[in-house]
Amino acid sequence: MQRDEIFEKVKGVLVEALAVDDDEVTPDATIFNDLGAESIDMLDIGFQLEQAFGFKIEQGEMFPEGVTSDPEMVADGKVTDKGIAMLKERAPHIKVAALEADPRLEKVRDIFTVDALVTFVENKLNAA
Amino acid sequence: MWIDRVVELIPRERLVAIKNVSLAEEHLHDHFEAVVGDDGSVVRSALPIMPASLIIEGMAQTGGILVGHAEDFREKVILAKVSKAELSREAGPGCQLRYTAEIKSFSPAGASVSGTVELSDPAGCVKNDGCRGDAQLLHEKESVEKPKTASPRHPSGESGGFEVIGTIELIFSHLDRNMAGVEYPEHNFVFGEGFKTLLRTSGVLGEGSGIGDRGSGKEP
Known part of the structure; x- marks a missing residue:
């Protein structure tokens, strides 16, 4: 499946799950901040992606869980080097360069973009 | 509880429950009560709807019982x-609601459920075009001496049958597997006494068995 085709299907899922307009779902839009997702929406998005693409998603696979509550991953309000390394390892679809440059905790929500979600789906499909 | 009985259960797939709407339910007297003008005259009659x-x-x-x-x-x-x-019709006293919940997706974190709401309207109770009780309709019919075999009240023509009046999509979460890592009490406080009673009277739980101890139960 081509990436633009994946993007269109992902967009459809996000429009349905988050009740946002089509034109809000751009590759650079952040899932939590720009599209207003809450943590429980990730469950909904995960279920809808499974149905749309026919694969299973494990808990925490789309976006690693527990990062912000782990003292090894976050210290003094910033994501630690270990936290950055964990994100790279467990979520290779997410670009963490911006977080490396500015590791403040509140920036974690900015790195999960629509583009990252498309890459996640692409990786899952390629691995199948 | 807002359902009266579980009438069908296919584990991990579908659960059907019914709810009888009764004028004995207090909230129906408030939803909606009559509007009375300053001079004491009734501006709008009471409209008891669920x-x-x-x-x-x-x-x-x-859906929660199905997922649980x-x-x-x-x-x-x-x-x-x-x-x-989405609901297309209202349910008044004498109506029966039938809820069918089906699991679309299930994971350790939770489940998504697709629900269908059906209405049985044996009394021809509330219509979308206003509240006209059946007795009132009969009275009008009698006054103009219309035959009792007048056109059926129910749109489907199936008096007492069910018609689909809505769809509801729900997401359920397994609380102990939440993303925030918050810990909750060990006992299952979600399925309390009301649920246990319903499950026993519906035959989902056996007599003497409890939540999390379904072994002696049967499917209704």
């Missing part, structure tokens, strides 16, 4: 999101 929010709650309880049953009621199943809710 609140849509409680219909959604009924479906949530139906899937893991033997070990998980604390909570309603996390109402993804969609």
Whole structure:
């Protein structure tokens, strides 16, 4: 499946799950901040992606869980080097360069973009 | 409880429950009470209808039992999101609601459920075009001496049959597997006494067995 085709299907899922307009779902839009997702929406998005693409998603696979509550991953309000390394390892679809440059905790929500979600789906499909 | 009985259960797949709407329910007297003008005259008669929010709650309880049953009621199943809710008709006293919940997706973190709401309207109770009780209609018919075989009251022509009046999409979360890592009490406080009674009277739980101890139960 081509990436633009994946993007269109992902967009459809996000429009349905988050009740946002089509034109809000751009590759650079952040899932939590720009599209207003809450943590429980990730469950909904995960279920809808499974149905749309026919694969299973494990808990925490789309976006690693527990990062912000782990003292090894976050210290003094910033994501630690270990936290950055964990994100790279467990979520290779997410670009963490911006977080490396500015590791403040509140920036974690900015790195999960629509583009990252498309890459996640692409990786899952390629691995199948 | 906002459902009266579980009438069908296919584990991990579908659960059907019914709810009888009764004028004995106090909330129907408030939803909606009559509007009386300053001079004491009735501006608008009382309109007792089941609140849509409680219909959604009924479906949530139906789906919650289905999702809870899937893991033997070990998980604390909570309603996390109402993804969609559309209702096309209202339900008044004498009507019966039938909730059918079907699992679309299930994972250790929770489940998504698709629900259908049906209405049986044996008394021809509330219509979308206003509140006209059956007795009132009969009275009018008698006064103009219309035959009792006048056109059927029910749109489907099936008096007492069910018609689909809505769809509700729900997301349930298993509370102990939440993303925030918050810990909750060990006992399953979600499925309390009301649920246990319903499950026993519906035959889902056996006599003497409890939540998380479904072994002696049977499917209705």
